[in-house]
Amino acid sequence: MELVSMQGLQAKGKVWLVGAGPGDVELLTLKAYRILKQADVVLYDALVSQDILDLIPPQVEKIAVGKRAGKHSAPQDEINQLLVTKAFTRKNVVRLKGGDPFIFGRGGEELQTLVGAGIAFEVVPGITAASGTSAYAGIPLTHRDYAQGVTFITGHCQLACRPMDWQGYANPNNTLVVYMGILNANMIRDGLIDAGRSADTPVAIVSNATTSSQQRFIGKLGELAQLAADPALQMPALMIIGEVVELADSLNWFAPVTAQQKTAQQKTDLDTVAKAL
Numbered sequence: 325m326e327l328v329s330m331q332g333l334q335a336k337g338k339v340w341l342v343g344a345g346p347g348d349v350e351l352l353t354l355k356a357y358r359i360l361k362q363a364d365v366v367l368y369d370a371l372v373s374q375d376i377l378d379l380i381p382p383q384v385e386k387i388a389v390g391k392r393a394g395k396h397s398a399p400q401d402e403i404n405q406l407l408v409t410k411a412f413t414r415k416n417v418v419r420l421k422g423g424d425p426f427i428f429g430r431g432g433e434e435l436q437t438l439v440g441a442g443i444a445f446e447v448v449p450g451i452t453a454a455s456g457t458s459a460y461a462g463i464p465l466t467h468r469d470y471a472q473g474v475t476f477i478t479g480h481c482q483l484a485c486r487p488m489d490w491q492g493y494a495n496p497n498n499t500l501v502v503y504m505g506i507l508n509a510n511m512i513r514d515g516l517i518d519a520g521r522s523a524d525t526p527v528a529i530v531s532n533a534t535t536s537s538q539q540r541f542i543g544k545l546g547e548l549a550q551l552a553a554d555p556a557l558q559m560p561a562l563m564i565i566g567e568v569v570e571l572a573d574s575l576n577w578f579a580p581v582t583a584q585q586k587t588a589q590q591k592t593d594l595d596t597v598a599k600a601l
Contacts, residue, residue: 343448344373347535351451368387389403473497474501476501480508493515501563513546527544538578
């Protein structure tokens, strides 16, 4: 799709590329909260939680452009075109993405489009899913006694179409975090085991992380496909593979509260933030 810009016209607005974090509204940064309150239009992804969407003022135009495996979503070039079009017609355009927009969020691609169209932008980073999920699941991504490094990879549907460095990912002194890997759990299991990672390596799949619906599915690498096929598993979900998962039970601190309790506390906290801003 060829991008259509408005030749001879100056873009009226600016685009804010904002990371919404992993789901818990209280993990949204103060800057992201302020930008949302000043928005004229918000283009948001499917992974942005409803609690965060509820912060957007009712008069703001909201456009769902989410991407989710196996479900209908807006093509990337259509999203790019929307960003350009809105920037020429609105003052404050917010592109709201789950997690951090620069970690498997295509944020860089969208900014390249804005650069080509001569549109001003700013980036507001967010807590990425790996960091938020591991913290709320009681799994430190690095630990001097368990893992001296961590690697983030994406395991989406194109995994079978491109070479993967399974040998590098199988390092027993490294934690591997897999975004969007549930549909390819058997391929990830086989790739790592064939590269030498033990089938007994601890693994965790965490769904709806940092929210009141969070669930943990813990087992061994050899059981990864079975864990991913559990009927109780809901999307979005993230895989953590490595010895650090052994700490999940002893460091598990997060007790999801009821929706009513959370709503009441969040309203109090956000009112306080709003007054401070």
